[in-house]
Amino acid sequence: MANTSTRGILLTMLSAVTFGFAFTLGPMTYGEAGSNPVTLTFLRNFLSLPVLLAILWYQGISLQVSAKELWSLTILGGIGNAVTTLMLFIAFSLIDVGVATTIHFIYPVFVTIGCVLFYKERLGLQKFIALLIATAGIACFFLGVDMSAGFSGGTFLGLFLAVASGVTYAFYIIYMDKSGLKNQPVFKISFYVALMSSIAMGIFGIGTGELTLTTLTPQAWFISTVFALLCTVVALSLLQIGIKHVGASTAAILTTFEPITSIICGVLLLGETVTTIKIVACALIMTGVVTLSLAKQKKPPEEAVTVPEG
Template identity: 65%
Template sequence: MKKKGTILTMLSSITFGFAFTLGPMTYGAEGSNPVTLTFLRNFLSLPFLLVIILLLKIDLKITKKQLRDLVILGFIGNAITTLMLNMAFAYIDVGIVTPIHFTYPIFVTLGCVIFFHEKLSKQKVLALIVAMSGISCFFLSALNSASMGSSTVLGLILAIASGVFYAFYIIFMDKSGLKGESPFKITFYVAVASSIGMFIYGMITNQLVLSSLTSKAWTISAIFAFLCTVVALSLLQIGIKHIGASEASVISTFEPITSVIFGSLLLGEKITSIKVIACILIFAGVLTLSLSKSES
């Protein structure tokens, strides 16, 4: 059963990594943009989630406090995280954005230390230094690049911001008590809140451009939502059931690696030596942090 859980969790990471390379394919000539993609990522996932909830006979009842927490989680934690990611994809390679985003365990640790006074062990300090060194490599690469511009730096900042907001998502999920509910139930309400939030934001800013999307953009957006919501999330939940959350979090660090590989295969992104070094440092830092948590 442990082998099955490990394989399923790894397949979940590969699916997430592959799905993230699809987003940028809807930009430009296909008519989409980060705001539209973020809205569709959540809105198109609702039918899939509803089918899963009905099949599993999950009770959708929630309290007033849970409704408030889910709105906060959906808009601030999920919608802004996804929007930052999708915006970063418009400026820099997926193979750079995803590894930087995946430093969120570092920000979770920092958030818990700063706001909840949790202890910071020597192993965690080492993990922070190693992972931050990896992020620094990306910035140094951008600064030394002849083609470097303000858009490159903005992309790097957005990638880091996506990790910070996702860290908020995880901390808020933990401290609010929502983690005790069914993952699919939480994901459904988070998707609803995110869809409403992004629809309002898109209408106000005139960035929700559904009418200009090509059939290819609609198809890719639907596949993106399906892979993230049904395939990857379901595999992850089953994997956690068999091997536990701590071990699953360690295996999930394969996600940024798959993003780098698929970014190269599907989007023609270059795998440079500095990118490889940065990915190794980030991977080592996050892995060290995950192992320290699983041992504590």
């Protein structure tokens, strides 16, 4: 039992580290490499489709869905995934990847708020304190911009989009739970979400002229492919195995290694800086998220398993 638990912990941590590292690769395709947030969002989903299809075929999982499920998957992919990913990737072009990822990781707070406001779930003292701590962390980022960068438009927009991506991803989680899609196999949901996201971003990219597939350098194609496979196949698979061994609540706590990894990789690979205000803000957000996860451990084991955005 101990060995199984240890394996689950290690695999979940490895999944979080993989997600965090992969996010650092995205901005490397921008600018002279020929890509942009719209193109990267499209490729992140489109390039994963053949692999997801192969996994479903190997596992003998049917692609058949009802008309109602298809509509729910369209909403999940178009709004919950495509919009979330696009806003986060735009944020990557405006602020540090580590900062954007950490702020995005505030989504459990918005999940809690959404469930309290729209589904009348009870907000206990522990959750309330967690919300205050995490909110203070976000406020630190905005205050840091106000004091050190003159509240510049680009930086403010990046922070806003990172927060907004947390809101739309919270919608993704709540909608998947309440729509009944949580009972479907994980990779089946991932396939349809990636498919609907690809269609949505393809239409949007062509309409806006932001889908720049013909200008991508070989390096950008390689990085985009590695990025898509790391997020959709490697990290997701490791996370699902980890959840089976340690449970969803423990896995939720361990996934806090994702933004920590993004911060470290951002410094090492992208030359991003670490300041006192960033450290304080990240610490507050992670404390709030972990506190929320510990509060959720009191819920029954049949609670829906949610997968961190990657």
